[in-house]
Amino acid sequence: MLFFFGRKAEKTAGTCENTDMERKLHLPDREEAERILLEGLKRNPGKWGMHSRNCADSAEAIGTAAGLDGNRCFVSGLLHDIGRRFGNVQLAHIYYGWKYMQELGYPAIARICLSHSFAMKTVDAYGGAFDLKDNEIQEMRDALKTMEYDDYDRLIQLCDNISGASGIMRMEDRIADIISRYSHFPKEKRQATFGLVDYFEQKTGKDIYQLACGGHTVDHY
Numbered sequence: 001m002l003f004f005f006g007r008k009a010e011k012t013a014g015t016c017e018n019t020d021m022e023r024k025l026h027l028p029d030r031e032e033a034e035r036i037l038l039e040g041l042k043r044n045p046g047k048w049g050m051h052s053r054n055c056a057d058s059a060e061a062i063g064t065a066a067g068l069d070g071n072r073c074f075v076s077g078l079l080h081d082i083g084r085r086f087g088n089v090q091l092a093h094i095y096y097g098w099k100y101m102q103e104l105g106y107p108a109i110a111r112i113c114l115s116h117s118f119a120m121k122t123v124d125a126y127g128g129a130f131d132l133k134d135n136e137i138q139e140m141r142d143a144l145k146t147m148e149y150d151d152y153d154r155l156i157q158l159c160d161n162i163s164g165a166s167g168i169m170r171m172e173d174r175i176a177d178i179i180s181r182y183s184h185f186p187k188e189k190r191q192a193t194f195g196l197v198d199y200f201e202q203k204t205g206k207d208i209y210q211l212a213c214g215g216h217t218v219d220h221y
Helices: 020-025 030-043 048-065 070-079 082-086 091-104 107-115 134-146 151-160 171-182 187-204 208-212
Strands: none
Touching (some): 030 048, 030 082, 048 070, 048 151, 048 208, 070 107, 070 151, 082 091, 082 107, 091 134, 107 134, 107 151, 171 187
């Protein structure tokens, strides 16, 4: 069901110059990333749009505090779920987003689309439906095996799991929400995901929820 391959999506001319990081990694700038997200939401409207925006904002805040490039953090968070443009899919949104961003020439974002749901670096820990062909799932397995996660991968894994559609959530609440929708979140994956909180709090020396909420407590965000 890969109806987007073979056709490059048109890119509108951005008004902002790319940063050195964007040019080196072939990252979209913020204007282009926003255009890609809006185009996706026109095709498949849903709460995933606000989730993506909250993920982008929290990724920029936490990532900057951890010494990462803020623009790269933001656009990675904004487009991590772009595979949802192709419909009401589960595991397939990861595969479709990965391939779509490769097709648009954004390999660093394609990588995030692939890695964001796999804190354990294994497809088998995914909690939703395996709505792909066997060869597509194997392609994902093979790609994950060759990846060495960096802090951008870890950051979006973290922010994906603290960002709801209505704002920032404590990870335990976000995981409960995921379980309510997909019924499955393995214990080992939960431990690996919670470990990301400790990792980035050590990197930043700050409470990640307060960073994500602009200094407010998450309970009042």
